[in-house]
Amino acid sequence: MQDIAIAGAGLSGAVIARELAKAGYRVTVFESRNHVAGNCHTQRDSETGVMVHVYGPHIFHTDDREVWDYVNSFERFLPYQNRVKTTSQGRVYSLPINLLTINQFFGKTLRPDEAKDFIASRADTSITEPVTFEDQALRFVGPELYEAFFKGYTQKQWGCSPTELPASILKRLPVRFNYDDNYFFHAYQGMPEKGYTAMIERIFDHENISIKLSTPFERSWKQHYAHVFYSGPLDAYFGHEFGRLGYRTLDFERFTYEGDYQGCAVMNYGDLDVPYTRITEHKHFSPWEKHEGSVCYREFSRACGADDIPYYPIRLVKEKEQLAAYEEHARRETGVTFVGRLGTYRYLDMDVTIREALDQARAFLATNQRKSA
Numbered sequence: 001m002q003d004i005a006i007a008g009a010g011l012s013g014a015v016i017a018r019e020l021a022k023a024g025y026r027v028t029v030f031e032s033r034n035h036v037a038g039n040c041h042t043q044r045d046s047e048t049g050v051m052v053h054v055y056g057p058h059i060f061h062t063d064d065r066e067v068w069d070y071v072n073s074f075e076r077f078l079p080y081q082n083r084v085k086t087t088s089q090g091r092v093y094s095l096p097i098n099l100l101t102i103n104q105f106f107g108k109t110l111r112p113d114e115a116k117d118f119i120a121s122r123a124d125t126s127i128t129e130p131v132t133f134e135d136q137a138l139r140f141v142g143p144e145l146y147e148a149f150f151k152g153y154t155q156k157q158w159g160c161s162p163t164e165l166p167a168s169i170l171k172r173l174p175v176r177f178n179y180d181d182n183y184f185f186h187a188y189q190g191m192p193e194k195g196y197t198a199m200i201e202r203i204f205d206h207e208n209i210s211i212k213l214s215t216p217f218e219r220s221w222k223q224h225y226a227h228v229f230y231s232g233p234l235d236a237y238f239g240h241e242f243g244r245l246g247y248r249t250l251d252f253e254r255f256t257y258e259g260d261y262q263g264c265a266v267m268n269y270g271d272l273d274v275p276y277t278r279i280t281e282h283k284h285f286s287p288w289e290k291h292e293g294s295v296c297y298r299e300f301s302r303a304c305g306a307d308d309i310p311y312y313p314i315r316l317v318k319e320k321e322q323l324a325a326y327e328e329h330a331r332r333e334t335g336v337t338f339v340g341r342l343g344t345y346r347y348l349d350m351d352v353t354i355r356e357a358l359d360q361a362r363a364f365l366a367t368n369q370r371k372s373a
């Protein structure tokens with residue numbers, strides 16, 4: 001039996017560990033934190049009993065049937081549709097911007113075709129080649145919707161003016177000309193009944209897998225293993241040799257409330273004079289549970305320091321150059337596969353994370369079974 005090490009007990013590490021364990025490998029998983037599930041970690045709030053998404057709200061959505069069947073084989077998913085609201089300039093609106101948002105915002109009763117013409121008339125057609133996020137938003141929706149729904153939120157989320165961000169961030173017209181306020185278009189959407197951590201614990205539950213919590217994997221340990229799958233930060237693996245890859249981190253300010261604080265799971269705040277980007281009221285993620293008390297997180301975004309948790313990769317010009325240097329090192333590092341959101345420095349939704357992990361495990365097994373045949 002060959003020994004495999006996996007750094008990181010998030011979704012990437014769990015799926016790869018399971019596939020390799022099933023194929024007969026002995027797998028040791030190292031995790032820096034004192035719990036599994038990485039950033040998808042859920043736990044019950046000790047005061048209210050509500051299931052909390054500890055590192056920010058996570059909604060499972062996918063078009064990938066195999067991935068949907070995979071998660072459902074470990075945990076029952078209950079129906080959940082993400083419907084986000086935003087508070088802007090003293091009023092509440094529906095997101096993503098849809099016909100209700102447009103009609104409420106402009107005080108109109110437009111039908112879809114009328115709304116299309118109306119938004120086109122607001123758009124700044126003098127911008128023929130948008131370079132920045134701001135250009136792109138103005139060209140798509142015009143100044144009013146841009147100011148209310150994009151400008152402040154984007155500035156708070158990324159810590160810079162939308163005039164410093166590339167137009168490519170806003171690829172398509174971010175407006176729906178109907179009353180569909182379901183945030184995601186995917187065929188399958190839901191929430192794990194007992195939380196993501198319960199699901200991931202079940203993925204890990206195999207006799208060939210052992211987990212070492214509170215144990216950060218070190219590069220020098222790779223010599224003890226036939227292969228390493230590393231889902232920690234790419235730059236940390238190489239001792240930050242080319243500097244730190246830029247991330248945004250999040251701070252959560254917890255507060256409790258008796259009853260229903262905001263009536264929905266996620267309320268965004270677009271105005272710049274509100275320092276947080278959104279408030280998450282966690283009990284609305286489990287509508288099948290009943291709780292009198294409520295726990296909410298105010299979410300603040302800021303630059304990620306050396307001791308902070310990396311959340312969103314920034315990937316502007318500076319990071320792209322550093323990333324190329326790290327990727328070159330990663331290609332040359334034998335016996336290690338860099339996986340997941342931190343190992344590849346990309347934002348990955350959970351379904352994409354699982355798809356990539358399944359593919360990486362299968363590619364490894366195919367190559368190694370060929371070698372041993």
Ligand SMILES: Cc1cc2nc3c(=O)[nH]c(=O)nc-3n(C[C@H](O)[C@H](O)[C@H](O)COP(=O)(O)OP(=O)(O)OC[C@H]3O[C@@H](n4cnc5c(N)ncnc54)[C@H](O)[C@@H]3O)c2cc1C
Nearest residue numbers: 008010011012032038039056058059217232340341349350
């Ligand atoms: C705020 C936020 C909201 C999100 N919302 C959604 C959503 O609604 N829907 C969706 O599909 N996706 C969402 N995601 C994406 C989701 O979190 C990722 O898809 C998922 O976490 C990726 O899993 P991973 O295993 O690659 O990484 P992670 O979950 O980050 O796991 C990596 C693990 O490696 C550990 N580690 C790091 N270095 C080491 C080391 N040297 N040794 C050992 N362990 C180490 C870390 O502690 C961590 O536990 C969201 C992400 C964020 C940041």
